[in-house]
Amino acid sequence: MTGSSTSVAPTTSTQAPAERLRITEIFHSIQGEADAIGWRTVFVRLTGCPLRCVWCDTEYSFYGGDWRDIDDILAEVASHGARHVCVTGGEPLAQKRCLILLKRLCDAGHEVSLETSGALDVAQVDPRVRKVMDLKAPDSGEAKRNLWSNIEHLLPHDQVKIVIASRADYEWARDVVAEHRLVERCMVLFSPAHGAIKPRELAEWIIEDKLDVRFQLQLHKLLWNDEPGH
Numbered sequence: 227m228t229g230s231s232t233s234v235a236p237t238t239s240t241q242a243p244a245e246r247l248r249i250t251e252i253f254h255s256i257q258g259e260a261d262a263i264g265w266r267t268v269f270v271r272l273t274g275c276p277l278r279c280v281w282c283d284t285e286y287s288f289y290g291g292d293w294r295d296i297d298d299i300l301a302e303v304a305s306h307g308a309r310h311v312c313v314t315g316g317e318p319l320a321q322k323r324c325l326i327l328l329k330r331l332c333d334a335g336h337e338v339s340l341e342t343s344g345a346l347d348v349a350q351v352d353p354r355v356r357k358v359m360d361l362k363a364p365d366s367g368e369a370k371r372n373l374w375s376n377i378e379h380l381l382p383h384d385q386v387k388i389v390i391a392s393r394a395d396y397e398w399a400r401d402v403v404a405e406h407r408l409v410e411r412c413m414v415l416f417s418p419a420h421g422a423i424k425p426r427e428l429a430e431w432i433i434e435d436k437l438d439v440r441f442q443l444q445l446h447k448l449l450w451n452d453e454p455g456h
């Protein structure tokens with residue numbers, strides 16, 4: 227027999243070490259979306275997403291990133307001295323350890339929001355966290371990924387956000403909000419897909435139909451355009 231061959235399972239570098247998360251960026255900015263808009267906020271952007279929304283403004287978070295210990299993440303967040311923390315991505319819930327991070331951030335006294343696509347189960351998210359759950363309208367190309375059972379887990383302090391890229395998206399969103407009686411459950415935000423429709427158009431549709439939804443503009447894009455890390 228020429229030489230001995232021992233089969234060793236390859237240690238994949240992508241194996242997630244315990245208590246670590248793959249992070250694209252941590253940055254200190256002004257909250258540009260949803261109910262905490264305008265507050266100084268530390269953003270923790272997790273790497274990776276199972277969806278590919280046509281209009282996604284954060285494709286740079288789909289790959290790469292660095293493995294970071296949760297303790298290190300908490301220390302970096304604390305160094306900015308902000309009450310608000312927003313955990314986002316990519317899709318943060320695609321990393322199961324995100325649930326531990328969310329709990330630890332709440333335990334540290336932060337007011338924590340979670341930006342999630344709603345395509346993954348939100349049932350295990352710490353109830354102290356303000357879930358900002360997107361429902362993907364048809365023009366996102368990902369409407370089939372909406373996990374409708376998530377609606378029952380929405381608490382009064384949570385929010386549903388729908389990005390509107392066309393009049394068809396608007397009518398879809400209007401009908402979904404009515405059918406699921408979402409405004410009776412929590413705040414519903416309609417947000418114009420950046421560059422896809424005139425924000426004023428969406429505002430006028432909401433007024434015309436007398437909808438009880440909250441119009442939002444991505445404030446950070448008015449301040450810093452579409453620059454990553456703001």
Ligand SMILES: C[S@@+](CC[C@H](N)C(=O)[O-])C[C@H]1O[C@@H](n2cnc3c(N)ncnc32)[C@H](O)[C@@H]1O
Pocket residue numbers: 275281282283284314315316317318341342343344359360387389417418419420444
């Ligand atoms: C980048 S995603 C990350 C969190 C999660 N994957 C999600 O989809 O909510 C955060 C939010 O950015 C918003 N967003 C992304 N691209 C956008 C665009 N082109 N126009 C308006 N909002 C956008 C969506 O509302 C989305 O909820």
Ligand SMILES: Nc1nc2[nH]cc(C(=O)O)c2c(=O)[nH]1
Pocket residue numbers: 255256257258259269284312314315341446456
């Ligand atoms: N300033 C700022 N506010 C935000 N709110 C939600 C964001 C996100 O990417 O999830 C975001 C972001 O990327 N920047």
Ligand code: SF4
Pocket residue numbers: 275276277278279282283284285315316317343
């Ligand atoms: S789910 Fe969020 S991060 Fe993923 S593609 Fe859609 S907008 Fe981008």
Ligand SMILES: [Mg+2]
Pocket residue numbers: 283284
């Ligand atoms: Mg963003």
